[in-house]
Amino acid sequence: QLPGLNYDFVIIGGGAAGNVVANRLTENPNFQVLVIEAGPSNEGILEEQVPALALNLYAEDSPYLWPYMTTPQVGANNASQRFLRGRILGGGTGVNEMFYSRGSSDDFDRYANVSGDQGWSWDAMLPYFLKNEKWVAPADHHNETGQFDPKFHNFTGMNSVSLAGYQWPMFSRVIQTTQEMPDEFPFNLDYNSGNTIGVGWVQYTIGNGTRSSSASSYLGPQFMNRTNLHVLVNTQVSRVLPATSGKGKTPHFNRVEFSQDLKSALFVATASKEVILSAGAIGTPHILMNSGIGDKKTLTKLGIKSLIDLPSVGQNFTEQPLVPNSWFANSTDTYENFNNETQLDIDLAMWNQSRTGPLVSPIGQHLAFLRFPKENSSIFETREDPSAGPNTGHYELEIANGIGLLTPIPAGDGHFISVQTVCAAPASRGSVTLNTTHPSPFNSPLIDPALLMDSYDLFALKVAIQQAVKFLSADAWQGYVLEPLDDLAQALTSDEALEAYIRQTVVANEHPVGTAAMSPKNADWGVVDPDLLMKKATGLRIIDASIMPYVPSGHSQAPTYAVAERGADLVKATWA
Numbered sequence: 001q002l003p004g005l006n007y008d009f010v011i012i013g014g015g016a017a018g019n020v021v022a023n024r025l026t027e028n029p030n031f032q033v034l035v036i037e038a039g040p041s042n043e044g045i046l047e048e049q050v051p052a053l054a055l056n057l058y059a060e061d062s063p064y065l066w067p068y069m070t071t072p073q074v075g076a077n078n079a080s081q082r083f084l085r086g087r088i089l090g091g092g093t094g095v096n097e098m099f100y101s102r103g104s105s106d107d108f109d110r111y112a113n114v115s116g117d118q119g120w121s122w123d124a125m126l127p128y129f130l131k132n133e134k135w136v137a138p139a140d141h142h143n144e145t146g147q148f149d150p151k152f153h154n155f156t157g158m159n160s161v162s163l164a165g166y167q168w169p170m171f172s173r174v175i176q177t178t179q180e181m182p183d184e185f186p187f188n189l190d191y192n193s194g195n196t197i198g199v200g201w202v203q204y205t206i207g208n209g210t211r212s213s214s215a216s217s218y219l220g221p222q223f224m225n226r227t228n229l230h231v232l233v234n235t236q237v238s239r240v241l242p243a244t245s246g247k248g249k250t251p252h253f254n255r256v257e258f259s260q261d262l263k264s265a266l267f268v269a270t271a272s273k274e275v276i277l278s279a280g281a282i283g284t285p286h287i288l289m290n291s292g293i294g295d296k297k298t299l300t301k302l303g304i305k306s307l308i309d310l311p312s313v314g315q316n317f318t319e320q321p322l323v324p325n326s327w328f329a330n331s332t333d334t335y336e337n338f339n340n341e342t343q344l345d346i347d348l349a350m351w352n353q354s355r356t357g358p359l360v361s362p363i364g365q366h367l368a369f370l371r372f373p374k375e376n377s378s379i380f381e382t383r384e385d386p387s388a389g390p391n392t393g394h395y396e397l398e399i400a401n402g403i404g405l406l407t408p409i410p411a412g413d414g415h416f417i418s419v420q421t422v423c424a425a426p427a428s429r430g431s432v433t434l435n436t437t438h439p440s441p442f443n444s445p446l447i448d449p450a451l452l453m454d455s456y457d458l459f460a461l462k463v464a465i466q467q468a469v470k471f472l473s474a475d476a477w478q479g480y481v482l483e484p485l486d487d488l489a490q491a492l493t494s495d496e497a498l499e500a501y502i503r504q505t506v507v508a509n510e511h512p513v514g515t516a517a518m519s520p521k522n523a524d525w526g527v528v529d530p531d532l533l534m535k536k537a538t539g540l541r542i543i544d545a546s547i548m549p550y551v552p553s554g555h556s557q558a559p560t561y562a563v564a565e566r567g568a569d570l571v572k573a574t575w576a
């Protein structure tokens with residue numbers, strides 16, 4: 001159905017970043033743009049639209065996820081774990097939990113300092129966050145006063161963002177805890193102000209009780225109708241290829257090889273201006289290495305002709321480790337209600353009729369970004385603090401009205417409260433490399449998030465769990481929080497038991513970044529320059545989460561949207 005194979009820009013990956021870039025470039029009617037996405041269209045998928053049904057997207061054989069497993073994780077008792085990545089138009093934004101969290105001002109100021117480009121600083125990036133955001137009323141139209149600060153938000157951007165649209169009874173207890181323990185758990189009116197520290201109401205990429213993804217926003221019908229925008233789904237890119245003619249010393253990439261049956265029938269699309277790689281923190285380094293861009297020695301050994309020797313490709317993989325923790329709750333008003341099919345049918349009918357009811361928001365309803373208490377901060381006398389600065393959490397608590405997303409559900413009925421604990425600024429670094437035994441471009445790469453490989457991350461999670469216990473010890477929870485689940489109860493008996501529990505239960509928080517990191521123009525490390533153009537090449541730009549040299553301390557979709565908005569401006573400036 002494609003009109004041809006020659007475009008001005010070919011964008012690889014229709015995820016968070018790719019769809020932003022596609023939209024912004026096709027604002028210029030003279031630019032012909034092709035987006036190639038491996039997954040299916042997002043249209044008509046109920047679980048993708050109804051926020052509380054997002055968990056159903058994570059089934060073992062989900063058609064909306066890549067079939068990725070990690071390598072055995074030494075820090076997690078050698079377990080290989082699933083590694084969830086969206087494979088659908090919208091990418092991660094089509095399957096994620098919809099938390100809208102920008103990270104701290106320190107996170108972006110660090111990007112600016114590390115890359116040498118002040119354009120990546122918080123002040124310079126705030127307009128791009130705003131360009132992406134369209135603040136809307138929550139589904140239940142409750143009074144939002146005191147739950148966010150409007151001065152940090154935009155009401156006219158692209159992705160709908162709103163507060164929880166259904167009020168669960170436990171919400172008031174969270175806020176009461178911040179009043180009882182303000183020193184340790186201060187209330188933060190808006191964790192998206194640049195200063196993340198404290199406990200705040202969650203902001204979600206949800207509008208009208210429905211997920212707002214990069215596909216439903218940036219590729220909405222009014223944009224899909226642009227005659228200069230073409231989106232090809234169910235199509236996987238294998239490699240980017242250099243120009244066939246021209247004998248310049250610097251390779252010029254202007255072709256993209258792809259397939260629909262993942263075996264043969266490879267097609268090639270040509271980009272007369274730029275190839276833009278937006279395949280995410282796993283897909284991007286995978287395509288680069290398949291194309292001969294990466295560590296020369298390693299690629300040569302695999303029989304792949306090295307085109308650009310860039311050892312940083314796939315390295316510096318940074319991911320936040322997460323431990324889910326659950327307690328029995330003395331309540332009948334939790335997410336466990338959805339396990340009852342009759343109740344679920346009633347709630348779904350309500351959602352269908354009016355986009356209201358308990359299905360309008362996902363499981364976590366409050367976030368806390370916190371720094372270590374004084375007694376734990378002495379660790380920084382002997383090692384550098386991996387967090388970006390004082391506005392940045394060392395750890396995060398995700399307080400949820402039901403069993404943790406990744407906690408095995410105990411046998412029998414019950415109602416739960418969970419606090420997922422996250423090491424927000426990890427010190428471990430992993431890698432994405434080619435699978436040496438099956439190096440076909442259509443096979444999964446080796447994904448090593450290096451969970452807990454640096455002992456600091458284990459330390460941070462220990463503190464986080466102890467703080468979660470303290471949080472739930474407030475009077476506010478009296479009579480509501482019952483005993484912890486068995487494994488957590490056992491973990492709280494000794495330091496060794498806590499450590500063993502963390503290693504047994506730790507998983508990735510699904511916020512990978514850093515595998516094609518930006519660095520100063522002539523640096524001997526990094527993959528792209530601060531303008532996101534590939535080092536040692538022309539014609540190829542990377543715009544996605546992989547360019548962030550550190551993981552943002554919050555959640556990664558909002559930062560990726562902002563990176564993509566700026567990235568699109570950088571492309572436009574080149575071709576103005």
Ligand SMILES: Cc1cc2nc3c(=O)[nH]c(=O)nc-3n(C[C@H](O)[C@H](O)[C@H](O)COP(=O)(O)OP(=O)(O)OC[C@H]3O[C@@H](n4cnc5c(N)ncnc54)[C@H](O)[C@@H]3O)c2cc1C
Nearest residue numbers: 013015016017038091092096098099237280283545555557
């Ligand atoms: C289960 C889950 C829960 C999450 N929860 C949250 C959350 O609540 N809040 C938050 O802020 N962040 C969350 N995230 C993370 C967030 O969604 C990502 O950080 C963000 O989507 C990254 O954007 P990206 O453009 O870099 O990559 P992606 O959004 O992953 O987009 C990459 C796209 O490229 C496609 N692609 C990859 N390789 C190829 C190829 N070879 N050929 C063609 N197409 C290809 C993929 O299918 C995908 O659509 C979550 C992620 C997951 C998976």
